[in-house]
Amino acid sequence: xxxxxxxxxxxxxxxxxxxxxxxxxxxxxxxxxxxxxxxxxxxxxxxxxxxxxxxxxxxxxxxxxxxxxxxxxxxxxxxxxxxxxxxxxxxxxxxxxxxxxxxxxxxxxxxxxxxxxxxxxxxxxxxxxxxxxxxxxxxxxxxxxxxxxxxxxxxxxxxxxxxxxxxxxxxxxxxxxxxxxxxxxxxxxxxxxxxxxxxxxxxxxxxxxxxxxxxxxxxxxxxxxxxxxxxxxxxxxxxxxxxxxxxxxxxxxxxxxxxxxxxxxxxxxxxxxxxxxxxxxxxxxxxxxxxxxxxxxxxxxxxxxxxxxxxxxxxxxxxx
Amino acid sequence: xxxxxxxxxxxxxxxxxxxxxxxxxxxxxxxxxxxxxxxxxxxxxxxxxxxxxxxxxxxxxxxxxxxxxxxxxxxxxxxxxxxxxxxxxxxxxxxxxxxxxxxxxxxxxxxxxxxxxxxxxxxxxxxxxxxxxxxxxxxxxxxxxxxxxxxxxxxxxxxxxxxxxxxxxxxxxxxxxxxxxxxxxxxxxxxxxxxxxxxxxxxxxxxxxxxxxxxxxxxxxxxxxxxxxxxxxxxxxxxxxxxxxxxxxxxxxxxxxxxxxxxxxxxxxxxxxxxxxxxxxxxxxxxxxxxxxxxxxxxxxxxxxxxxxxxxxxxxxxxx
Numbered sequence: 001x002x003x004x005x006x007x008x009x010x011x012x013x014x015x016x017x018x019x020x021x022x023x024x025x026x027x028x029x030x031x032x033x034x035x036x037x038x039x040x041x042x043x044x045x046x047x048x049x050x051x052x053x054x055x056x057x058x059x060x061x062x063x064x065x066x067x068x069x070x071x072x073x074x075x076x077x078x079x080x081x082x083x084x085x086x087x088x089x090x091x092x093x094x095x096x097x098x099x100x101x102x103x104x105x106x107x108x109x110x111x112x113x114x115x116x117x118x119x120x121x122x123x124x125x126x127x128x129x130x131x132x133x134x135x136x137x138x139x140x141x142x143x144x145x146x147x148x149x150x151x152x153x154x155x156x157x158x159x160x161x162x163x164x165x166x167x168x169x170x171x172x173x174x175x176x177x178x179x180x181x182x183x184x185x186x187x188x189x190x191x192x193x194x195x196x197x198x199x200x201x202x203x204x205x206x207x208x209x210x211x212x213x214x215x216x217x218x219x220x221x222x223x224x225x226x227x228x229x230x231x232x233x234x235x236x237x238x239x240x241x242x243x244x245x246x247x248x249x250x251x252x253x254x255x256x257x258x259x260x261x262x263x264x265x266x267x268x269x270x271x272x273x274x275x276x277x278x279x280x281x282x283x284x285x286x287x288x289x290x291x292x293x294x295x296x297x298x299x300x301x302x303x304x305x306x307x308x309x310x311x312x313x314x315x316x317x318x319x320x
Numbered sequence: 321x322x323x324x325x326x327x328x329x330x331x332x333x334x335x336x337x338x339x340x341x342x343x344x345x346x347x348x349x350x351x352x353x354x355x356x357x358x359x360x361x362x363x364x365x366x367x368x369x370x371x372x373x374x375x376x377x378x379x380x381x382x383x384x385x386x387x388x389x390x391x392x393x394x395x396x397x398x399x400x401x402x403x404x405x406x407x408x409x410x411x412x413x414x415x416x417x418x419x420x421x422x423x424x425x426x427x428x429x430x431x432x433x434x435x436x437x438x439x440x441x442x443x444x445x446x447x448x449x450x451x452x453x454x455x456x457x458x459x460x461x462x463x464x465x466x467x468x469x470x471x472x473x474x475x476x477x478x479x480x481x482x483x484x485x486x487x488x489x490x491x492x493x494x495x496x497x498x499x500x501x502x503x504x505x506x507x508x509x510x511x512x513x514x515x516x517x518x519x520x521x522x523x524x525x526x527x528x529x530x531x532x533x534x535x536x537x538x539x540x541x542x543x544x545x546x547x548x549x550x551x552x553x554x555x556x557x558x559x560x561x562x563x564x565x566x567x568x569x570x571x572x573x574x575x576x577x578x579x580x581x582x583x584x585x586x587x588x589x590x591x592x593x594x595x596x597x598x599x600x601x602x603x604x605x606x607x608x609x610x611x612x613x614x615x616x617x618x619x620x621x622x623x624x625x626x627x628x629x630x631x632x633x634x635x636x637x638x639x640x
Contacts, residue, residue: 115425
């Protein structure tokens with residue numbers, strides 16, 4: 001009962017670090033979940049996963065000795081934390097570990113969308129820059145009110161960066177934050193109505209599903225720019241695409257999508273988008289640090305003493 | 321002797337604001353400079369120009385009653401300021417007016433190049449994002465040393481923004497700055513050697529021509545990223561292209577070029593570039609403000625009293 005299960009092929013990079021000291025199974029190498037479960041299901045005590053990949057509770061329920069789920073990234077929206085808590089399974093994640101990288105990327109997306117950097121690049125690549133055809137119609141960012149949805153470690157890092165651009169920042173989130181260094185808007189709709197740049201940094205869970213819907217996009221308005229570095233599920237993506245097509249929203253810069261990988265065809269004729277492949281938090285440096293933390297936690301839990309195990313379990317996100 | 325000459329077609333937007341109160345000539349509407357000079361040369365006392373467009377002293381020398389050159393932008397590298405000073409012609413520019421816009425754009429270019437935002441966008445557009453093909457190899461920006469070349473109003477605004485990304489900032493420039501809030505490197509070569517991101521914000525003049533040459537690019541190195549929001553003349557562009565092709569420089573994000581518009585073919589096979597069409601300082605808001613300032617200066621000089629004229633002349637950049 002000390003085996004480790006890797007649930008998704010994107011966990012391949014961590015395999016080599018665990019294999020020398022642990023029995024590691026790659027779920028995707030078995031013909032089916034059933035094949036795996038019948039042979040090794042009872043031996044698994046730890047799952048290592050990306051956090052955003054969905055792990056079915058039906059699978060979890062059949063891992064009768066499962067005690068710990070280690071999410072390598074900062075998110076854990078693919079795991080039903082409440083279900084796990086009820087079944088005595090701790091869930092840990094690298095919460096906040098990649099906040100600065102995500103915030104840097106969010107800022108880059110915001111400026112790229114606002115100032116039209118991707119469009120400008122393509123404009124030159126197509127050979128359309130001519131002497132009489134250079135004056136752009138971008139707006140300044142100075143003084144433009146910005147809104148942050150979710151003022152956790154990422155939201156705070158984004159707010160700090162936008163403040164350096166002389167953009168006044170407000171925020172909104174489902175939880176109060178007594179030490180918030182920025183004013184909180186009365187509601188998400190009011191935040192959107194008072195902002196021209198809206199950056200989504202909130203946690204993804206049932207309460208934030210399609211939080212940004214047609215009404216929020218309408219409040220943000222035809223001069224508004226949406227940036228999403230949270231999760232695709234936070235946005236009603238069909239409503240977003242419709243608003244962009246109709247010119248009811250100026251631009252959107254997205255690192256996360258309703259389904260990932262997002263199909264290229266879905267965005268082919270959607271104007272004023274900047275798209276990146278869920279890359280905001282995945283710099284080589286942060287990835288190395290997050291993998292290191294995950295390996296350390298697995299080692300402490302499976303090879304350490306009672307105190308080591310206690311330290312790992314106390315990091316469980318269920319208490320947050 | 322109160323006529324105004326617009327020297328370049330990109331001055332068309334200002335024409336309507338001047339025409340109601342002034343006699344305005346558009347040089348490009350005449351068959352040749354000679355045609356214009358023989359008919360109206362003696363009547364011109366003011367030129368309005370973009371600042372970066374070259375105005376030949378041979379032309380200036382034949383405008384015998386020229387007293388003032390108004391540069392609409394913040395730069396004036398197209399004007400031979402020393403020659404003008406010797407000939408009693410004042411040169412004014414909107415120095416610093418677009419510093420924040422340029423700095424925002426520079427920051428956007430830096431992040432886009434460093435984190436590969438344009439490349440990522442194209443990656444998705446080409447349909448190449450697949451489940452097993454998403455892990456990028458970007459590096460973090462946190463803690464990476466950045467260098468600013470030219471710590472004027474733009475350089476300071478860029479340094480302020482990079483500091484918000486937790487990048488330690490040094491600078492170098494040809495002039496001392498007693499109040500500089502960042503440490504000065506001993507030389508440009510040392511700045512490049514100690515930086516992984518180098519942002520060019522300096523003035524373009526004879527002393528800064530090809531300031532960033534093959535040796536500086538070599539010092540910046542294969543992990544280095546160059547951002548240029550100054551002028552194309554500051555960089556040896558052939559050396560830059562060679563370094564990018566050979567992998568001796570990681571990436572370059574350029575808003576300015578050796579010749580503008582830069583030909584698309586010149587960059588077709590050059591890897592890791594982000595290119596924008598000299599758009600950093602030209603937001604609609606700042607453009608409106610700069611045109612307003614230029615018109616105000618022309619009105620004060622041509623329609624105002626002695627005190628008004630004195631105020632315009634005292635803004636001459638020759639004294640800087």
